[in-house]
Amino acid sequence: MRRNEIHEGSVIRRLNLLNSDEISTLLNLQRLAYTFEANLIGFYDIPTLKDTIQSLQSCNETFYGYLRKSELCGAISYTKQADVIDICRLVVHPKNFREGIGRALLEYLLSTECDATRFIVSTGQKNTPAVKLYEQYGFKIKSTTEISHDVFIVHFERKII
Template sequence: MIRQIDLNDNSQVLDLLMLQQLSYRIEAKLIGFKEIPPLWDSPKTLRDSGELFFGYYEDDRLAGSVSVKQSPKELTICRMMVHSSYFRRGVASSLLKFAEALAIPGMLIKVSTGTKNEPAVNLYRKYGYQPDQTMDIAKGITLTIFTKVAPQSDNL
């Protein structure tokens, strides 16, 4: 079940921070960069991020989360995280599809990940995202921004 995470509920925000720490430590290891910004978050920085967070729950346990920001022209998927106990069970795919459904048909969707984060790169490519830009974030470390246009509704 996917539902919005209430960042004003201390229990929910602490569960989210624990998941984020576990998830982004794995990405940090994959890409060889320990300074990933989400590793430095606190309840306050999450609340102040302007992002909407949604959690994937299995038996009331937070198995994964996605966060988004939406402007009139695009939806940005800011964070995607899955607890390692739930890897390869479709959690990331479910969260990605959920986030995409928030976009207005025809709207640009953006997501980024460390270029060396093969599981994330493969996920985004599988769902039709194309690499749009690569940015240097530290010596030898790059971030790839992927884009996709939200599909038109079948009801038109």
């Protein structure tokens, strides 16, 4: 898959968190993805694993989903304050890993929010696929936080000049 392309029969669109089927599917996808990350980094107290339908609906994030033949395969969410985009979640269904879905969602956000001057995101230091993805798109490590014994979160920033 080349840059800015998605698979045939796929679409990236804004998710409707008031639609009960859509939000239930998103919550299930998020749990699968963050359970995988928890196993990867050895930390199971990830706040997004505790989300409910109500907490997703009230989080004030904008969600976009990657749908293939109407099946939700991945999602990205963010908040925007002035010209700063804070990427809150980037999740891909484990069965769809290594298919370019995370990359497509990140590219979509970067191109959609082209008036932003700064993008920020955080991920587990041991989540090598996510760390590499952000670095490939020009994100630089700004800081690292130890959240538990030997468990670190890496904070990235991408400035647009």
